[in-house]
Amino acid sequence: xxxxxxxxxxxxRQEDREPFAAMNADPAVMEFFVxxxxxxxxxxxxxxxxxxxxxxxxxxxAAEEIESGTFLGFIGFFYQTFDAHFTPAFxxxxxxxxxxxxxxxxxxxxxxxxxxxxxxxxLTDIVxxxxxxxxxxxxxxxxxxxxxxxxxxxxxxxxxxGHPFKRHVLYxxxxxxxxxxxxxxxxx
Numbered sequence: 104x105x106x107x108x109x110x111x112x113x114x115x116r117q118e119d120r121e122p123f124a125a126m127n128a129d130p131a132v133m134e135f136f137v138x139x140x141x142x143x144x145x146x147x148x149x150x151x152x153x154x155x156x157x158x159x160x161x162x163x164x165a166a167e168e169i170e171s172g173t174f175l176g177f178i179g180f181f182y183q184t185f186d187a188h189f190t191p192a193f194x195x196x197x198x199x200x201x202x203x204x205x206x207x208x209x210x211x212x213x214x215x216x217x218x219x220x221x222x223x224x225x226l227t228d229i230v231x232x233x234x235x236x237x238x239x240x241x242x243x244x245x246x247x248x249x250x251x252x253x254x255x256x257x258x259x260x261x262x263x264x265g266h267p268f269k270r271h272v273l274y275x276x277x278x279x280x281x282x283x284x285x286x287x288x289x290x291x
């Protein structure tokens with residue numbers, strides 16, 4: 104479990120599945136995905152998250168607002184193995200219900216997850232990706248200190264050909280860069 108000023112990033116609970124399915128069925132939450140998810144698809148995703156935890160001991164945490172105890176979504180790592188020039192790789196990801204938008208929760212939680220990834224899990228490189236139009240997610244990546252090289256952009260193999268979200272941007276953060284940024288923040 105990780106704790107930030109306003110969030111708890113914790114293991115998943117059975118009672119998280121219902122609000123998670125509701126947010127995955129929300130067209131606004133899933134705006135930059137090919138489609139929303141059915142309840143079965145959402146539960147299957149939670150099953151894959153839990154399998155990742157069992158295999159690696161870390162992954163996508165359930166994000167909970169401390170003040171209200173409200174389940175907000177997930178923040179953390181997903182091990183990506185689809186066919187691309189940068190995989191396999193650990194991706195920092197975040198998906199929050201609308202109640203958690205506009206409050207800086209994605210950045211706050213992702214900063215704690217990145218710290219865990221580099222300090223506790225021993226990761227040397229973290230990636231993040233999204234479709235080109237999703238600038239809100241890219242803003243979070245930039246706030247994490249991730250860098251973008253347009254030469255890394257790619258057509259996501261799990262997005263159908265011709266779909267407007269086929270093209271993805273890739274951001275990266277190395278442990279060395281993160282340590283430099285962390286040291287600069289401590290000194291400031």
